[in-house]
Amino acid sequence: MVVEKDIGGKPIFLRYLPAGSFFGEMAVLSGAPRNATVKAAVASEVIRLKGEQFKAMLGASGRRCARRPRPRSPNAPQMNSFIESRKASYSCAVDLYSDTASFIMKEGLGEATDALLIDENLCVGCDNCEKACADSHEGLSRLDREAGKTFAHLHVPDELPPLRASALHGRLPAERHPPRSRRRSVHGARLHRLRQLHAQLPLWRDPHGSRAAAESRASLRWLLTGFGPGLGEPSPKWTKKQLGDEKPKKIAVKCDMCKAYRAAPRACGRARPARRSASRRRSSCRSRGSKRTPTDGEPVSAPPVEGHAGRARPRAAPRGLPAVMRGSAGRRFRAGSACSIIVELCAGRRDAAAQWRQLVRLYARHDRRGADPLAHRARLSQAQDDQRSLVLEGVDVGARLSGSEPDRRRYLAHGVPARLERAHASHGC
Amino acid sequence: MMLVILSGLYGVIVYATLPQALSNNREQMTQMQMLEAIRAFDRQLHSAAQPLTAADTAPVLAALDEDPFAGGIGARLSGRYPDCATAAALRTLSLSNGSDGGAREKVVGLLKQKQAALRRLRQHLRIRGLLEIWLYVHVPLTFALIAALSAHIISVFFYW
Numbered sequence: 190m191v192v193e194k195d196i197g198g199k200p201i202f203l204r205y206l207p208a209g210s211f212f213g214e215m216a217v218l219s220g221a222p223r224n225a226t227v228k229a230a231v232a233s234e235v236i237r238l239k240g241e242q243f244k245a246m247l248g249a250s251g252r253r254c255a256r257r258p259r260p261r262s263p264n265a266p267q268m269n270s271f272i273e274s275r276k277a278s279y280s281c282a283v284d285l286y287s288d289t290a291s292f293i294m295k296e297g298l299g300e301a302t303d304a305l306l307i308d309e310n311l312c313v314g315c316d317n318c319e320k321a322c323a324d325s326h327e328g329l330s331r332l333d334r335e336a337g338k339t340f341a342h343l344h345v346p347d348e349l350p351p352l353r354a355s356a357l358h359g360r361l362p363a364e365r366h367p368p369r370s371r372r373r374s375v376h377g378a379r380l381h382r383l384r385q386l387h388a389q390l391p392l393w394r395d396p397h398g399s400r401a402a403a404e405s406r407a408s409l410r411w412l413l414t415g416f417g418p419g420l421g422e423p424s425p426k427w428t429k430k431q432l433g434d435e436k437p438k439k440i441a442v443k444c445d446m447c448k449a450y451r452a453a454p455r456a457c458g459r460a461r462p463a464r465r466s467a468s469r470r471r472s473s474c475r476s477r478g479s480k481r482t483p484t485d486g487e488p489v490s491a492p493p494v495e496g497h498a499g500r501a502r503p504r505a506a507p508r509g510l511p512a513v514m515r516g517s518a519g520r521r522f523r524a525g526s527a528c529s530i531i532v533e534l535c536a537g538r539r540d541a542a543a544q545w546r547q548l549v550r551l552y553a554r555h556d557r558r559g560a561d562p563l564a565h566r567a568r569l570s571q572a573q574d575d576q577r578s579l580v581l582e583g584v585d586v587g588a589r590l591s592g593s594e595p596d597r598r599r600y601l602a603h604g605v606p607a608r609l610e611r612a613h614a615s616h617g618c
Numbered sequence: 619m620m621l622v623i624l625s626g627l628y629g630v631i632v633y634a635t636l637p638q639a640l641s642n643n644r645e646q647m648t649q650m651q652m653l654e655a656i657r658a659f660d661r662q663l664h665s666a667a668q669p670l671t672a673a674d675t676a677p678v679l680a681a682l683d684e685d686p687f688a689g690g691i692g693a694r695l696s697g698r699y700p701d702c703a704t705a706a707a708l709r710t711l712s713l714s715n716g717s718d719g720g721a722r723e724k725v726v727g728l729l730k731q732k733q734a735a736l737r738r739l740r741q742h743l744r745i746r747g748l749l750e751i752w753l754y755v756h757v758p759l760t761f762a763l764i765a766a767l768s769a770h771i772i773s774v775f776f777y778w
Contacts, residue, residue: 309641
């Protein structure tokens with residue numbers, strides 16, 4: 190349909206009306222004379238609804254809704270402008286009836302690889318979904334069911350609260366975490382908010398979260414009566430034994446994106462734009478063959494995040510790191526014992542252990558000095574971490590490692606000085 | 619058996635209708651956000667009630683001390699809180715003439731907002747309570763019925 194208006198005796202084109210649209214409502218609602226002409230541009234099928242019938246239908250609808258408190262009805266110009274604005278926002282007939290689909294797409298279900306959509310007409314609010322999530326993620330739920338946006342009773346659970354300084358024992362200034370940092374993956378790719386369920390998040394947890402999950406066994410009593418610890422909940426007896434009178438602390442925990450990184454509790458900061466831009470700078474330097482080293486002012490040289498070894502705290506043992514890797518246990522890393530240590534570290538994670546062994550073979554094949562991946566791991570840069578994640582994902586980076594020793598050295602020269610490096614150096618490793 | 623059937627009917631009706639009401643009531647707010655909203659009103663009330671007289675301040679202080687979860691299971695399921703300190707303070711201050719009019723109106727406005735927030739939270743808790751209590755009634759009754767039926771069948775064959 191084509192909407193035209195006679196101006197100065199000539200028909201002036203105003204706009205097209207897509208299939209499924211409507212016209213003539215302005216005169217019905219306001220009673221004003223019609224001010225435009227609508228012509229069919231193509232053979233069209235049109236339904237005519239008489240004004241009296243439409244008003245009678247509105248009146249019947251009003252009687253049904255009379256018991257509900259209704260907002261003050263807008264005047265005719267406001268209603269007209271509202272209708273016109275709605276019409277203007279439609280690009281095709283589908284948009285007229287697809288507000289729900291638009292909401293879903295706006296929330297990113299078109300891009301997300303994993304999404305959770307809750308029909309709130311059916312959700313009874315038992316929060317067992319959060320408990321199941323906690324049960325499968327070492328006692329930590331990544332899901333905050335109630336938070337998030339809802340449209341037409343379709344609810345898209347939101348991500349958990351953003352990182353705060355207090356979550357990292359006050360070591361991380363809050364301004365280091367701009368909101369958009371939560372929208373990047375470890376590779377710098379833009380993440381959708383639904384994927385942020387996998388982002389690094391702090392929660393009120395007891396410091397033995399993973400062990401608490403191991404102790405969590407949904408009992409028959411919980412199943413039958415609802416009392417006692419359920420899914421993802423440690424028993425009060427176990428919690429009391431572990432914590433005593435101590436209150437649960439707020440700590441950062443690992444997420445799905447970085448849980449395989451055993452060498453440091455990188456539960457935060459990996460997706461920060463500052464680090465990402467630094468990584469890009471490193472990449473650009475590498476491609477140009479530059480010898481530039483990062484200055485102290487750059488974020489890459491002063492990572493404040495726990496486990497990333499800020500220069501200000503060189504000797505502090507990284508929390509959450511297995512004792513065998515801290516150096517404080519007095520153990521030295523030997524090339525021959527690497528595999529046994531790795532297997533020990535990855536106990537219970539056979540897949541991770543197998544991937545580590547694969548990595549060992551890669552290093553041993555291409556760099557003898559790197560045969561001990563744990564010692565080498567201490568000097569891995571952020572970009573190398575990302576590469577290693579490619580290994581974990583099944584992408585063979587052996588080709589990149591082979592014949593790329595200059596690149597690797599450049600990596601090390603431009604890499605993040607990890608805290609472990611100094612710890613090992615102090616122990617003569 | 620009749621109790622199980624009746625509670626089952628209750629469950630069917632409640633689980634078909636109340637989830638939608640739960641969603642409509644919270645309007646994208648979480649339970650924690652509801653509580654935080656009430657706390658925010660409490661903080662504003664505390665500062666706004668400073669100019670009031672002692673007689674007008676007492677009900678406001680009682681409203682500040684009020685526990686939104688208090689009231690017992692009856693109040694939780696019915697959604698009626700006759701001893702609500704906020705409502706009592708609202709009534710008292712609406713009828714009072716002792717304090718400065720501007721300050722009192724401000725406190726009354728805040729009390730109304732807090733009452734609306736409390737109403738939303740209590741409705742939220744009520745709906746969740748109505749949904750949850752079915753589990754505590756129907757499931758044990760069902761197991762008791764199964765046990766009784768088993769005992770009945772076994773005894774029938776035993777004394778055949």
